[in-house]
Amino acid sequence: MALKLFNTLSRSIQEFAPLAPPKVGMYCCGPTVYDFAHIGNWRTFVFGDLVRRYLEFKGYAVTHVMNITDVEDKIIKRVRENKTSLREFTGKYEAAFFEDLKTLNCLLPHHTPHATEHIADIIALIEKLIARSIAYKAADGSVYFSIEKYRGCGCTYGQLLKLNFDEMRAGERVKSDEYAKESVADFALWKARVPEDGDVFWKSESLGEGRPGWHIECSAMSMKVLGESFDLHLGGEDLIFPHHEDEIAQSEGATGKPFVKHWLHGAFLLVEGKKMSKSLGNFFTLRDLLAKGFTGREIRFSLLTAHYRETFNFTLEGLRATREALSRIGTFLHFLLELKGLNEAESDSELLAAFSEALDDDLNVSKAWGVVFEWIRKTNRLIAEGKLSKQEAAKCYATWIELDKVFGIGGTVEWLYPKEAEKRFLGELLEDREAARKAKDFKRADAIRDELKAKGWGIEDTPKGPKLKKI
């Protein structure tokens, strides 16, 4: 079965066909490190992680690139406000970003280029555009991209969405634009140094002192790592315009070659049914949610329950529901591990085919989860009837391990059972509780259960004795 994905370029679902299979070059628009990333940002990053993991599941050799934008208007403003240095300021949020990425069990991209470390590449790209007369230096010293000239070269501006400049509302932002552009639609490639920038500027023989515009770093870095044409480019739907459109313009304007084959865009999420905003109190960073007692695993699962092109209503109640669903999976895996013992088996190709078929359909995760949960119920029934053999249990477990390469929820032996360090301590508590139970001191037994629960372990009494279960 072939993977089909919605391509924003064609606004239709197309078969995914990389330029040089099995290699896939994939670029995800990463964070602008001026604050902690919020749950909306994470939806997009987890979506990127899903795409990468699924491509790898399908056997592609993926090169995953994610930029770190560490110089930009908002950053400069905050550096000034906080009277700190650019590097110190962005370093803090960048470290937090990678920590969060790990919390959500996202695979680390193979390359995470920084804008500030690619200034020379950015300048070279701008020079190329100036040489082709597509970019021009304005009276304010900044360099702009001329959409008119670009179009004059036979290129199309407006590949990702229908644009009609006459119908567009000249918004406040356009009016308040202080730059000296020839046309309002033109955008900055290089912003000339102004006093407010403080120490944040680079010197360039040809461009003068200044710093990169917002879109150019993605063109420069993606082409540097993945080549002038590559397979996949992902981002949030709000980046379609202007960011991605401008990336295409800059890149194709400079190289004359098609930039990206497939554009994927993740939809926004709502929080409690409303657009996330600080004033509504529904603005959550990942850290806010962790502070509320949710785990990265629960948040990841929650984000992976809805189709990426649909607006997803993220709610705290939904997140709580997630805990139950995950617990069901955890218990199921416990059953399997216990049954299988040391038996090993190949995964269930039929089940994996159904799973894969669902995801081939434009990453229909809901359908894929449906396949998984139905399988769990069916298998649980067999277990309850004592009809699942050790070999079959091993097969089921192997199947989960395969599935989980895509979902990244966890469930390996290492995750399900206590670590060596805590094993003895937990074991003692468990024994104490058993002793209390035997003595019919249920009050004490329950107290110990609460103690274990506080440490993240649930107890399940079975005919074979109590079992610890990770909560």
Added chain:
RNA sequence: GGCGGGGUAGCCAAGUGGUAAGGCAGGGCUCUGCAAAAGCCUCAUUCGUCGGUUCGAUUCCGACCCUCGCCUCCA
């Protein structure tokens, strides 16, 4: 104003021209010292509203209502 998504059970969420996946919650049962533990079973005559096409529409067409997003800071 221009462009583009959505409206499916209490909540979240798939889906199909032929009579509604899955998860959570709820209800029942089993097991249990008890379970707040776990498993099984059950849970939408109905898919925003009104028309149309059709043997048959939630699915196609039209109108309308509601909602969300983008329109040069934004995942």
